[in-house]
Amino acid sequence: MAEGDNKSANLLAQETSQLEEQLQGWGEVILAGDQVLRWEKPWYPAVLVGATTILFMLIYFLDPSVLTGLSCSVMILCLADYLVPTLAPRVFGSNKWTTEQQQRFHEICGNLVKTQRRVLGWWKSFIFGSLVAVAWIGQQVHNLFLTYLIVSFLLLLPGLNQHGIITKYAGMVKREINKLLKQKEKKNE
Numbered sequence: 001m002a003e004g005d006n007k008s009a010n011l012l013a014q015e016t017s018q019l020e021e022q023l024q025g026w027g028e029v030i031l032a033g034d035q036v037l038r039w040e041k042p043w044y045p046a047v048l049v050g051a052t053t054i055l056f057m058l059i060y061f062l063d064p065s066v067l068t069g070l071s072c073s074v075m076i077l078c079l080a081d082y083l084v085p086t087l088a089p090r091v092f093g094s095n096k097w098t099t100e101q102q103q104r105f106h107e108i109c110g111n112l113v114k115t116q117r118r119v120l121g122w123w124k125s126f127i128f129g130s131l132v133a134v135a136w137i138g139q140q141v142h143n144l145f146l147t148y149l150i151v152s153f154l155l156l157l158p159g160l161n162q163h164g165i166i167t168k169y170a171g172m173v174k175r176e177i178n179k180l181l182k183q184k185e186k187k188n189e
Contacts, residue, residue: 012114016113020105020106025084027088029088031105037155045156048159056147
């Protein structure tokens, strides 16, 4: 068992190292984005929701076709991939990384690799049921609004997790479910 854990840890370290190399030009931007996503300042959640709202309002008002939206998204990603590594050192100052910044960048890359593994595992486990549920929800709610809610939630998720909000409300839900189950057991006795 220990050999399997060691092999898994080595694979995780290797994948993390590869991701660090691939994202090295984006380091300053990733660290700044991490601070925003973890709500290191109290006004960061408002910035996230505000920026997301502006983006989706723009999409709503422009009403691009799917092909136009996809083309523009890919074009913006390509421009960002080209410009960010070039402009980031000028915008964020010196290229010298502190040990703390390097360690945080390593943690972020490790978390991204772990998240990718979890998502792939969930995808394999829940693919059919999830697709049926998503199809039904997609039929009931406007696509753009649903996408807006998902993107907003995903952008707020790291901060919610960092500040213990998810744990707090998950605990409350768990207690309520346990109360309901106990009440049901009492009725059945």
